[in-house]
Amino acid sequence: MLITEHELLKDEIREWCVRYGADRGALLPILQEVQHKYGHISEFAMQQIADALEIHPVEVDGVVSFYQFLHTRTHGRFVIRLCRTVSCDMAGKDRVARQLENELGISFGATTPDGRFTLEWASCLGLCDQGPALLVNETVYREVTPEKVHEIVSACRRSLSAHAPEFSQEAAS
């Protein structure tokens, strides 16, 4: 990774410390910023945050590992989270799951080799009357059918070719 990218991340962490306050209570908001911008939280990022908040990096790692939405490893540009809890289960999430695996060629918990998609299970998304439901990053899809899976995945692919990716896979590694 380029030194300039490390410097950039350091600057950003400094800015976030100003915004959220350089104390322990700011840890989660800062981690969420890093996660949002880079798709994961690298060791380097954790070290910088630990230094900025004057806590041990192991503490930062402990927090990152606790929360499902924070990741230490590279995730796809699109993280697809399918709800597996009871109402969505009854509404037919298994077939949606199968179709997601078919369209993406990976199973749950994995990331496509091109780094574009990560497929994960989610606990109840709070869309129980409109299941099966899934999130693509922060966007909600309701009443998903196997047919719609293809549309959702295609829309993601199209949006990638239309724009430059928001973050490069290496940026925070």
Add this chain to the structure above:
Amino acid sequence: MSVSIRTPLTFRDVPPGVGLEAALALKRPAVIATLRAADLRGRGGAGFPTATKWNLAAAAQSKTKYVVCNADEGEPGTFKDRVILNHFPDLVLDGMLIGGYAIGARKGLIYLRGEYTYLRAPLEGILARRRQERRLGRAILGKKGFDFDIEIRMGAGAYVCGEETALIESLEGQRGEPRNRPPFPVDTGFQDQPTIVNNVETLAWVACIFAKGADWFRALGTAKSRGLKIFSVTGDCERPGIYEYPMGLTVGELMQRVGGEGAKAVQIGGAAGRCVPAALFDRTIAFEDIPTGGSIIVFGPQRDMLQVAKNFMEFFVEESCGQCTPCRAGTRKLLGGLELLENGRCSIEYLSELCRLGESISLASKCGLGQSSPKAFLSIIRHFRDELLGRPAPATS
């Protein structure tokens, strides 16, 4: 955002600000007295009397206090807090301000679950608008000495963070692991300061109570569960969606209204709740009978109750924070038992042993997650034994 709201909602009839103005016209102790007269109990599930909670925080000696809105809504089958935040955010914010005024806090925090990140920007917009209207910030509505502002904090995908002490840990930048209680948040909460944590719906009802009067609320519901409740209904019924009813209606009545007459069972209270078979549909939904934070999941005649039990148990295995053994290891053990049943390989003796284990998990777990984790399991085993035992081994593919 498309959602099926199936009954008229009181929240629609209460314009923003009316409850807040009425409350700020009272002296602080009178605010809590009004809530006590209304006899409002928390809508997040546990049903703790709101006036008692607020009174303890008001009495605590500290310059710094906090109001926390619990918008972590992770209970399987509930989505009413999302709908309330989406359609009636000002009532929730009014409720937080009334709480701040009553206990003497200057700061509020909304803990919004990460799954609802799409609600953040609209809520930030509303906070900004309110600052201009002097419904947030310094001297709220011109009332000297009452300053209050609200910040939104995001969760990051952990059901247990809805438990109030885990929520506070999370706000403090820690792993969301529940604390031992006591001390309670009203005394030692966020940053060790007195803190009231209330559910989204509770806060919206607070605003309505001040707008419409304690007597109006008190006259609805039952003697031990006053007022109205929002239900999130899903599963095998014709009309899933959001419903508002007085507390104390029977399960059967609710099934008629949602088009779930043929149901063989209803899960009341989400994964942490219990499964009620059709034979008990004359029971009432109320704190003194069958409590719920609002989650109602209907199971039609064709549902395999073993799969239902398994889905709930998988949820707890996934969401246990792992701090204490009965919950961490016990939920896995119960799930293992359900897998044995699925394969037709569970003896009745072992099943009884698992039920005893379930009771121990309830007793020995540190927080409500572990304590309630065996409830669905136990009630499904009790009421649907015939359906579960002696299954043929599944064909190996």
